[in-house]
Amino acid sequence: MEVREATPADGEEIRSVATASLRETYADPLGEDIVEHAADEWYTPDRLDDRLAAEDIAYLVAEAGDGVVGFSESELDGDAAAAIQWLHVHPDARGDGVGVELLERTEAALRERGAARVEGRVLAANDVGNEFYQDHGFSRSGDVELDVGGETHTEHRYVKLPTGGAELTEQRETDDRTLWVAFDERERGSQAPFYAAYGSAERTDKYGFYCANCESANTAMNTMGRVTCNSCGNERRASRWDAAYL
Known part of the structure; x- marks a missing residue:
């Protein structure tokens, strides 16, 4: 498996992985219409090209076999913080260590770009996603209530700070x-x-x-x-x- 920076040529495979992953994880708690709408909005060719070109966005893909099986999308902020907005692994590739490798490489890439603090965000309904961050050194930092499709959902926030970091x-x-x-x-x-x-x-x-x-x-x-x-x-x-x- 190779983890590398994403390019516009990866767009179709990124959209495919995102759609399959969102459907697998969120179709039940949110509804398939919400998931399909979200995937259509977030991964249009124009928006994806803009995100890939933005200086404050880090996009990595995990490639195995015949193509992309996972990706991460992160945003860097001016206060030396970075938030992992999405870390998706195709359902067919889950359980093979793709997510762990992708997370480790994403954290390394963000720290190389100056992030002293790395954050993760997961809806409370995503039990596997919450366990994933907790199992890899992230601490729960708070909750936010979101309105998704007219219903209120809780999003858990996680943070990982360097050893010996600043007072919280x-x-x-x-x-x-x-x-x-x-x-x-x-x-x-x-x-x-x-x-x-x-x-x-x-x-x-x-x-x-x-x-x-x-x-x-x-x-x-x-x-x-x-x-x-x-x-x-x-x-x-x-x-x-x-x-x-x-």
Whole structure:
């Protein structure tokens, strides 16, 4: 098996793997119409070409036998963090070590590109995916409620930090109060990340979000989970599942 950077020539096989993997994993909890719609939206030739060409996207494919059997799609952020958006293995190739090799190579590639923190995101309904991250050194960092096709689903967030890394919770003086900012609970923003903010170091009382762009906690979240900084206009970027809203 060879793991390498993806190219536009891999597009058709990437779409095939993604469709088969999404259908196998999510057709039951989400519904086949959601899965088919998501695959059609995310893996159009134009969007895939744009993602492959983007400097902040890392795309790797695992090739075995006659073609691509798995791939990973990750996003790098300006604060030395990277999020693995998708790690798909074709159902026929599962159990052969493809996912493990792909994850290890993906982590290495992201760290080579400056990521000090690697995150993973898995819907709670995906038991195998959650176990996969937990078995490979990722720690659960939080949950997010997502609206997918008009129904609420929980997404588990995972993070892996280098040994001896920075403190996960830091005290910050912001606006008119003292908050503890959780740097392992992060949301991507249009200008800079948002981090969960708590009223104590124990994280028992969540206050809201801390905007890394202007170092303010003057933020708001609407009923759809959209976070906005009222001080500088920084906004949470769309979720990977936003394309599946029907």
